Amino acid sequence: MRLTPRDEADVAEAIRAALAQDAPLSIEGHGSKAALGRATQRERILSLAALTGVTLYEPQELVLTARAGTPLREIVALLDAQNQQLAFEPMDHAALLGGARDHATIGGVIAVNASGPRRIKAGAARDHLLGFRSVTGRGEIVKSGGRVMKNVTGYDLSKLVAGSYGTLAALTELTLKVLPKAETEETLLLSGLGAEKGLAALRKASGSPYEVSSFAYDPQADAAALRLEGPEISVTTRRDDLMRFLGDFGGATSVLAADESRAFWTHIRDAEPIAGEGVIWRISLAPTNGFAFVERLRGAGAPPIAHFYDWAGGLVWLRLETAADAHATAIRAIVDALGGHATLIRADAATRARVDVFHPQPSALASLTRRVKEAFDPRFILERGRLRAEF
Template sequence: MDATFKPRDTRETCEAVKWAVAEEQPLEIVGTRSKQALGRPVQAAQVLDLSGLSGIVAYEPDELVLTLKAGTPIAEVEALVASSGQELSFEPMDYGPLLGQESGKGTIGGVLAANLAGPRRIKYGAARDHILGMEAVSGRGEVFNSGGKVVKNVTGYDLPRALCGSWGTLAVATTVTVKVNPRPETSATLALAGLTDTQAIEAMCMAMGSSAEVSGAAHLPSGRQGEGALTVLRLEGFATSVEYRFDSLGKVLAGLGSAERIEEAASQKLWGDIRDCAPIASGQDPVWRISVAPTVGAKLVEALQALFAVEAYYDWSGGLVWLKCLDGVLHDTEVRSVIAQCGGGHATLVRADASKRSSVPVFQPQPAPLAALAKRLKHQFDPIGILNPGRMTAGV
């Protein structure tokens, strides 16, 4: 008989997992299901619903530390820290618009499970770089605490960071502690119009190598609702500093065209769209998230355009390519072949129906030694495969 467990605390979560272990019944781990269509379909009839694990445990703005339950909506978290003039600097993206759902439904547990990050990753890192501690239940039905309310964690394994990006296949987080940062006083975006993809990569790399402290570097090619190509570089901080760095960066990039300024309100809207994949979110065509060296991003897109119709844009100074297959075909073989030809990288299928996500590797296949290590890690945390089986790799 299929069952849904909805624990209210760590003890009840542990009891549910222990039951699953005893009965050898795999569990699908969910929160608000905002990312359920990401990854391979889970091979489990029973559901562990963490949406009841919601709420702030402790918030210490002066210490830049926030402890909360894993099912707390990320929108609630961002509103709370914003009320104290702070932010989650890793800028977690919202997959809702891309997956055909309403925005703002994700939870902090889902953010960590997917190790999300937005355009600021080039400056502040991803979710795993901001987690300080975690209480979780392993696939053995054992509760463990790791990390703490300090930035530096030097004793033993850094388990919270290891669990970030594991998509709920190693342990079930129940409470997490993250660090927050002061919100910038203001922001502005320097925009260069009409650059080719190659020129845009050059501009973004020059900007990242300058002293301007760029916190976002993206390129939107022409063809977006009739708009021309736009290369955008975000500057944040104190108003006087932003002014100085904007002028300085304009001089660095003077040879690539005339720079225009996008002021704070419009800048925030632009970067929110870039973060949440709005430029290619419409429709149902397959979408790939491809991570490569920034200098080869344009080369990769050009090679794929020669094989099939694509729509793409660049983030992380060209190191992150969001690519839509306009003919509705996955093209997984071509995508991964071209990545290898361009020096290597990672491709994740982030939008496709369940049957297609079951038929191909959704995540980048790992080299044999790394795959063996991942399998051993899974066995240590979840020896009989109770948690989200098959979510990342078939049969694991």
């Protein structure tokens, strides 16, 4: 059954009706991220696709408000016209999950905290969410935040709902910070260093004063990539200084001009280097441990078919052969030893129902997570079982 509310009041009514029937709801916009998270029954879908439109955009104030079902591509086009952007660079999951490109809604982007390579400098989607309106699992309409960044006491609700996969509330409207686009960009490539040395170069650059905005290493191309953005004269000067700064690493250097650079980072943003058959994992850990993680995984008998590193080695994307447990036992043992989180991004529904998709939490954190869930949705009506089997 698909429910198609026309506005926020309809959303609240639908959730209250589901509460009365103890009938769990799956929330979606255009469905581009339906395969993320634990597999659930999805018998009743609450579609927010009709909640569309930008309700406020003030370019001079760098703020935009849009209803949750507004297509991301429409927001991007609106910002483009003012030479502005969503600086957190939301990922398009089509290369990994299938479906059409540019099919996301802004509500879905925030619900999964979709962020790209620039996150290491600009922050994640949740860091750009100024406020929101939503309907909780209690059927209550909630408004939080506003149009400016400020410190508050108590829960930072924007941080809670971003990345909650709709398990706390159905987002109906979002207010976001937007930023000017850089005048230009270039990407410096260091080739032929090998993974360990290439990642060391990225880490050194991340501690430099040259304002590198993105750091990736592609093993297939054996290339470490560093993005520089800003006024043309600044980019050129910082690029030359960075080349001298990293000169001791050796290897060949080349530069991607603006258009090539943008295409390259879109390729990285959407995890296209690992697209293909198999299971897909996203590993977050300290940048110093990225290389060690992959080497230990090889030693455990689970070599990646394809992989690459983002965030100077702090984010590892992997594609592996299909397995009964999606290699969760081996991957999580290594991640637990090194410190970090492992998220199963893609596997068949049976595997995602059987294996923990999100990294198991320590007991104290799991208890806090449950209390937050119960505060928003005590009957577990919203996205029942999508984050954790226990709720």
